[in-house]
Amino acid sequence: MKLHCNDCDQRFELSEFRYACSCGGLLEVEQDFSRLDSDELKRSFNQRLSDRMSPYASGVWRYKELIFPELEERHLVTKYEGNTGLYQADKVTQYTGLRKIWLKCQSENPSGSFKDNGMVVAVSHGKSLGLDKFTCTSTGNTSSSLAMYSSLIDRQAYVFVPNQNISLNKVLQTVAYGAKVIAFDGTYDQGIAFLEKHHPELGLYICNSINPFRIEGQKSIIYEIAQYLQWELPDWIVVPGGALSNVSALGKGLADLYALGFIRKLPRVALVQAEGASPFHKMMSNKQDTLQPEPHPNTIASALNIGHPPSWKKARQTLRNTDGITVSVTDEEILNAKAIIDQSGIGCEPASASTVAGLKKLHASGEIHADETAVCILTGHLLKDTEVLRKYHLENARGALFANPIRQSALDIDQIITL
Known part of the structure; x- marks a missing residue:
């Protein structure tokens, strides 16, 4: 496995982990699948569907050979994510x-979101590096996922959320999981730029999508x-x-x-x-x-x-x-x-x-x-x-074609029949 930049074609060893190439391009994990047997993998993936308690019961780690084959099993984090309908x-x-x-x-x-599929791998990678401070900028789903996994392995999450255009439900979920939430005036994009610039001095491992894992x-x-x-x-x-x-x-x-x-x-x-x-x-x-x-x-x-x-x-x-x-x-x-x-x-x-x-x-x-x-x-x-x-x-929102308002009624059979 290596880190590969599609912009300039540079490659880096995993031991040189970074979020971006020296040219500024985002990196992706490059894997060699040439020695894998697809029929054997299919059988293995099907067998793991009956697993319940090992990390391979996860809908992510079920496919470990295609996701992070080099990660030692002791570093696998999971809440049996995936397996969704x-x-x-x-x-x-x-x-x-x-x-x-x-x-x-x-x-x-x-x-409660797709972020868990990616976050579990990023957090597992951070754990394998021995890191204990995880971070993201988020409009909500990324933050709650990071907060959940960080608390699961007793690590601290630091979450940056814009003050506007976010869902309070997601922020409250993040707070409940124990993350330190920093609300700021600005946009998601500005939060990402801040973390890219200052994460080394803050000692933070970034878990946004710029993280290739x-x-x-x-x-x-x-x-x-x-x-x-x-x-x-x-x-x-x-x-x-x-x-x-x-x-x-x-x-x-x-x-x-x-x-x-x-x-x-x-x-x-x-x-x-x-x-x-x-x-x-x-x-x-x-x-x-x-x-x-x-x-x-x-x-x-x-x-x-x-x-x-x-x-x-x-x-x-x-x-x-x-x-x-x-x-x-x-x-x-x-x-x-x-x-x-x-x-x-x-x-x-x-x-x-x-x-x-x-x-x-x-x-x-x-x-x-x-x-x-x-x-x-x-x-x-x-x-x-x-x-x-x-x-x-x-509230009869504009254009709400399928609104289903709450009906008010006394507990009277004649009124209930008319509803």
Whole structure:
């Protein structure tokens, strides 16, 4: 295993661990799969599905040979993350107009979001280095995941959160896990820049998506989808885009599976951003070579409220490799899609619902056809942002097509019948 820079092609040994190349490009973990037997791995992965108590019961460490083979077992951290549901829902299928879709509910992770898949590997790597201070800048999900794993191994998490456009639920979850939370005036992007500059003098190990081991863990989401579907992936994988680490990770996972012969073809990837925070979509739509940051991103989907996504180059490579596309959706489209997902008995936070909103929009525009199939990645739990729920259902929010208000009534049979 080595660290590789896609920008300038430099390589570094793991013992020279760093977050970025000397040229400024982000690094990724490079692995040699040439000696792996895919049939043997499939058997091993299937056997581990029956495990319950070892680290390999994890939906991440089940695939250790593809994620971090060199990590000693004593350093493996786990809360049996992954193992999340892959569901079909008639209401959602009808809403999007496609023949068949699945919802991959990363909301069922221990901290309630997809961040656990990547965070468990980053924290395990930090533990193997003997470090005891972990940090991130976050709009919420990253912070709660880091706080959970840090407390699990009795390490301290230092979390930086912007004062605006975040969900208090996520911050309270982070506080409850025991992290030291520092709220600051500024954006997510400014928080990342601060940590990149000052982490050495503060003695902090960064667990944001600039950490290449985060990406290695998040690859497991696509591995798990493929295994659950008997290694036959659908036509499309639809992903929400904030920092763009998830689409980068899933793209890397798809490349792994194809190179190893686990899958026969690559599905296309659709990346969905909120209109108020869509610098990557604008770059791709305008066929530009460089991303122009949005200094004041603004969307009700707090996990997407990022104006300068650090992983945009990796995300662009994923779309190029998979003949992928991008789309942006309004907050109203996000919230109405969320209501459909919630009322299907599945539920998700607003950022997750952007995938269903985006799929519906892409079908309506003819980009995705009715006879195609798709998996939508749902990244966060229904209760990650209860303020959004309150406004949509109880305050008659603008454009709320599927609001379900609380009915007031006396305990009178005649009144109850009329409700």
